[in-house]
Amino acid sequence: MAKDNIKIYKGDIIFTKTPDKFESIEGGYILVEGNKIKKICRELDESCKNMEITDFGDKMIIPGFVDLHLHAGQFRNLGLGMDKELLPWLETYTFPEESKFQDTRYAREVYLEFVNALLESGTTRSVIFATLHKEATDILFDLINQSGMGAFIGKVNMDRNSPDYLIENTEESLEDTEYFIKKYANSSELVKFIITPRFIPTCSSELMTGLAELAQKYKVPVQSHLSENTGEINWVHELHPESDNYLGVYDKYGILGQDSAVMAHCVHNDNKEIEIMKKKRVFVAHCPTSNINLSSGTAPVKKYMDNGIDVGIGSDISGGHILSIKDCTAYALQASKIYNMYVDKNSPILKTSEAFYLATKGGGKFFGKVGSFEEEYEFDALIINDRNADKSLEERLQSFIYSGALSDIERRFCAGKEIKKI
Ligand code: GUN
Numbered sequence: 001m002a003k004d005n006i007k008i009y010k011g012d013i014i015f016t017k018t019p020d021k022f023e024s025i026e027g028g029y030i031l032v033e034g035n036k037i038k039k040i041c042r043e044l045d046e047s048c049k050n051m052e053i054t055d056f057g058d059k060m061i062i063p064g065f066v067d068l069h070l071h072a073g074q075f076r077n078l079g080l081g082m083d084k085e086l087l088p089w090l091e092t093y094t095f096p097e098e099s100k101f102q103d104t105r106y107a108r109e110v111y112l113e114f115v116n117a118l119l120e121s122g123t124t125r126s127v128i129f130a131t132l133h134k135e136a137t138d139i140l141f142d143l144i145n146q147s148g149m150g151a152f153i154g155k156v157n158m159d160r161n162s163p164d165y166l167i168e169n170t171e172e173s174l175e176d177t178e179y180f181i182k183k184y185a186n187s188s189e190l191v192k193f194i195i196t197p198r199f200i201p202t203c204s205s206e207l208m209t210g211l212a213e214l215a216q217k218y219k220v221p222v223q224s225h226l227s228e229n230t231g232e233i234n235w236v237h238e239l240h241p242e243s244d245n246y247l248g249v250y251d252k253y254g255i256l257g258q259d260s261a262v263m264a265h266c267v268h269n270d271n272k273e274i275e276i277m278k279k280k281r282v283f284v285a286h287c288p289t290s291n292i293n294l295s296s297g298t299a300p301v302k303k304y305m306d307n308g309i310d311v312g313i314g315s316d317i318s319g320g321h322i323l324s325i326k327d328c329t330a331y332a333l334q335a336s337k338i339y340n341m342y343v344d345k346n347s348p349i350l351k352t353s354e355a356f357y358l359a360t361k362g363g364g365k366f367f368g369k370v371g372s373f374e375e376e377y378e379f380d381a382l383i384i385n386d387r388n389a390d391k392s393l394e395e396r397l398q399s400f401i402y403s404g405a406l407s408d409i410e411r412r413f414c415a416g417k418e419i420k421k422i
């Protein structure tokens with residue numbers, strides 16, 4: 001083995017290869033070459049004997065968290081407006097806040113705070129909605145790039161049913177989108193562009209058709225919202241009586257299946273939508289905090305998993321009130337109990353390993369080989385000083401998910417490199 005560029009990390013390692021169980025090695029080793037894991041083992045073989053080891057002792061080494069859906073432009077609204085449902089919440093709190101990103105000084109100040117808070121929370125990869133503003137979105141790209149985290153970032157598209165102070169004309173929306181595609185979509189950097197129609201009600205047919213053409217031409221992924229709230233779903237049916245379901249409207253424009261897509265929420269999807277999701281490689285961003293805060297409902301996560309649909313966890317700030325995916329994982333476990341108690345008694349609750357899988361490898365799949373400690377996976381990791389080493393590794397992780405502090409996260413790595421606040 002070429003020794004020069006291999007790094008060896010030692011500690012109490014725990015991760016999920018599959019949702020059903022944890023893999024753990026106490027005092028194990030992870031060998032990293034460049035950005036990727038070469039090997040994970042209990043003992044080092046002879047060829048590694050004289051190599052330098054970074055020994056984290058009995059601290060836990062876990063994969064970095066993946067946030068599959070969040071709104072950077074809503075960061076300052078965290079914890080506000082939780083007394084409303086989706087549509088009035090958007091009108092009253094969210095649109096006015098997002099409109100402030102017209103001001104690039106405000107954008108830089110808030111996005112800098114946001115990027116540091118995201119990194120501090122233990123998220124190493126995320127799929128982000130910025131706002132519709134081009135300059136502010138460029139600033140967010142720069143800051144996330146500086147941080148060393150991986151991300152897909154989207155400039156939001158919205159050209160109808162939006163307030164006068166937060167709306168674009170169709171042509172400009174498409175031009176600005178193409179600008180970002182050309183600048184970032186095929187970048188070898190960790191930060192890439194993703195096409196981001198806000199949701200069907202705010203996007204005209206002309207805009208959706210144009211975005212689908214761009215997705216097709218440049219093979220760019222797409223993110224949006226789907227079947228979050230019943231008021232929203234009824235509105236989509238009124239706007240598009242020709243389609244028998246919400247996802248069918250996206251699909252009709254040809255925006256699905258060009259590259260992968262993430263749809264946030266998916267609380268009320270019907271079986272026909274589930275069939276389209278399977279066929280078109282749609283990832284579900286499960287947003288348990290937001291779905292409860294905005295009284296949207298509880299998503300049938302197990303049903304998606306059982307149907308072979310890819311699922312990850314989204315903080316959906318500021319519909320969600322917490323940026324930390326660690327905390328959202330505990331909420332995902334609780335939401336599955338609510339689903340079991342009040343929606344479908346036959347739907348089993350999520351196991352801790354399943355929820356942790358969603359928060360790491362489940363969402364990580366959107367980025368490629370990310371979110372697990374397997375060979376050829378990119379090395380995204382958190383070093384956790386949980387001061388609980390007398391317990392089993394599974395118990396320690398469970399305790400960290402439910403009750404750990406963010407200050408327990410001592411170090412963070414993304415794609416093989418240590419990352420720090422900027
Ligand atoms: N649907 C359209 N826009 C939004 C948003 O900003 N947040 C949430 N949760 N749902 C949306």
Ligand code: FE
Nearest residue numbers: 071225264316
């Ligand atoms: Fe959202």
